[in-house]
Amino acid sequence: MNTTISMQSLINFFLAVVFAPLLIGLINRTKAWFAGRRGQPLFQLYYDLAKLARKGAVYSRTTGWLFRAGPAVGLAAAIVAAALVPFGGAPGLIRFDGDLVLFAYCFGLMRFLTVLGALDTGSSFEGMGASREVTFSALAEPAMFLALAALVRRTESLSLSGIYAGIDVEVWRTSPALLLLVIGTLVVVLLAENSRIPVDDPNTHLELTMIHEVMVLDHGGPDFGFILYGGAVKLWAMSALISGLIVPGHFGPWCGTLSGVLCMFVLAMVVGIIESVMARLRLLRVPQLLVGGAALSAVALMITLS
């Protein structure tokens, strides 16, 4: 590992931290374009974050220290996860064998804190959202591990950076089915974990139908800013797993990063298109979607086993 590569990793990490909110803006602009609206500005989330940082806070009387600590630690977990992801052909800022487990469990920690924050309010709505969140994530987690296990098997590497360094045009040529299936699983997991349609609708207005949004109803001010920003970083980190497969890098450091960022933007637009062309599933159907997503990777694994 020479210094230029670690430099690129550092730059990639800053790109993740800086451009993450832009992905949300892109998704929303795509949805607006599909609906024939002008839509909110591309940088709306940045304005929102700036506004929230300037606000005071109103807390529910029922809540305690966990409610206040949760968003800060959750954001920290998302940033640590972002530091593990390889991007644009360069390894992640931190890399070691088994970092993919830490990657998944960082989001586990973030989710655990959000769920406990929701239950801290004693609100029935938030309890309902929390209950759905833990149900879907318990199914999404094995799906993600299956997808990563298929990649581990293909590239014979145990770290995210090693896996993505091992994905190149040659892998696409020899086992395209495997990669396509894995991408399929990762897209399902991405949509479920980041509360997008068809699992959750971030724009819904009725508390009873929300999943993620309802859990953070009682958060406000800087806390809510942390949650929104943390969600954006999570979206970036998980999308990077997909873009790393689609654009395998190896174009040299700068081209790699540039193509990676472009791929991320395209991916955000694809998410926007998915959100525009389909309605969200009935809650009872979501487990079927997640198990179906896991099944894709199970098939991919069978390909590698044979």
Add this chain to the structure above:
Amino acid sequence: MLGILTGIIILLASGFLALLIRGRRLWASYVGAGGVVAAAVLGVVSSARILSSGGVESLRLAWALPLGELHVSVDALSAVFLLAVFGMSGLSAVYGIEYLAPYGGRKPLGVSWFFFNLLAASMVMVLVARDAVLFLIAWETMSLASFFLVAFENERAEVREAAWTYLVATHLGTAFLLVMFALLGRAAGCFDFDRFGELKLLSGNMGSVLFILALVGFGTKAGFMPVHVWLPEAHPAAPSHVSALMSGVMIKTGIYGLVRVLTWAERPVWWWGYLMVAIGLTSGVFGVLFALAQHDLKRLLAYHSVENIGIIGTGIGVGLIGMSFDLPALVVLGFSGAFLHVINHAIFKGLLFLAAGAVLHETGTRNIERLGGLIKSMPWTGLAFFVGAAAICGLPPLNGFVSELLIYLGAFNGAKSMAALVAAPMLAVVVGLALIGGLAAACFAKAFGIVFQGEPRSEQAAHAHECVGLMRVPMLFLAIGCALIGLFGPWVVSVLAPAVECVSGLPLSSVAGQLATSMRPLTLVAGCGVVLIMLGAGFALVRWRLLRHRSVSTAVTWDCGYVRPTARMQYTASSFAQPLTALFSPVLRTARKAVAIDDVFPGHSELETHTPDVAGEFLFRPIFSGVGALFSRLLWLQQGRLQVYILYVAIALVTLLVWKTR
């Protein structure tokens, strides 16, 4: 060695002394617990010394029994388990002083302490015994002592029922062990463990038979599915410090026994590892699923013990597969993950049971649906439970993550292997652990969120107070332990190397070499943990700076503008778990009793759900009722008349005489 034997003597002496003390005061508790603490300090120091030196210390004495001899020894494998036993015994004893205080006037506490100390002493004896006869005596003493401890509140019918279930289960398990040791003894010509090891008696078809016997016998104590049925009965019935000790360390003696037997294997047959992985994953997934469906806090924790024993079993399975296929990475990672999880589970499950006990002590109920908001009235207990819950879910930066990471690493290492025979079970391990992790997070979000957060759901919960210092201190120690192992993972794992060497049969240098490759991940995980904590603290500081001069007010929770919210409108534990329990209803078979609302104006209505244990209900109940029916056919033998019984004795004697003189 001397320190550990002195520890046993202190435990027994203080137990007997506590038994002699009568009266209402707590002197019996002070004597009993004092003895345990003294023995614990001595034992922890000596076993840590043996573990760090990597040596083996043993002692042989002659004794008067016709079979066996008094042969005790401590090697690294014993030392790992001894650390957990001594540590947890001392901490739960300190907690027990206050916990038992309310019973002081009504019950002879000396008896309880006698059995507590006897349990601790017999567990130590089980771990150091190197002779089958001595081992079985210690094993049986352990079972009986814990039976009497479970039956502490024997005036309650359900406690008697639970203690009875435990007694039957543990003896059925012991029966398998008796057969196993008899076979081993016949093959070796003596009952010495060292001899079993030298002869490598676990090989060939006989080895597989012995392995199955050990798996059932020790698995019953450990709580593998489906022979786990006593755990969810006995743990809620026992006093909480006893639950912590039993769930934290006593069930681990089953794991110890299994691993000890495995050290006598030449080379495990390939399907042993498969079977271990299958049993481990079944226990893990089903344990956590049944935990999700429970309303009783301590019962929920008991099912989580089944889950964690499953994770430990999975780690052992990974190690076994590694041994059969000559993959040292799997051996070292699987076994070191399993051993670390033994210690970790002792810490966080002990912590959780102690915290649940504090809740029970202060509110008088274990029913999750009647609790709520306790973190405000019991901040220390709440913090302790939170740390324990996050650790048991395997969340970074706490200790549960480190041991699960080791098992994951082993499984991923196997998954990339070209041999499909290795890769397939390892992929199952990866997916199984991920599913267990997700479900455990759901279950502990429920346990912590409903019990400690929100508003109190009953009078008892509303009037709870924080428990006293003596109960708080052990919880605090254990919570700190969770964080320390999480942050000093690499160091702890390197200490475990001699124990892995013991079971794997690999030379220490190869174990250490293999562990060295996993040092980098562990060090970086610890580093990431520190970064995570610092970043979190940094963001909290930013938040504090931002809000310092601004208006921070409080209001009611958002309720859509409803005028009169009540605590009863909160989401309940059952409703929180409902999506998952509904999804897995074919396995859980929750019984549901509801009064349907069919009026235009709904009036009184009720809903009751109960999730009986699937193995108890559909496997053991039919077997036992079948056996009962079979034996009831022999009831005509029991006439109730003395003359008939004397006739039986006479017939038996004559038959024996005829048989002998034949």
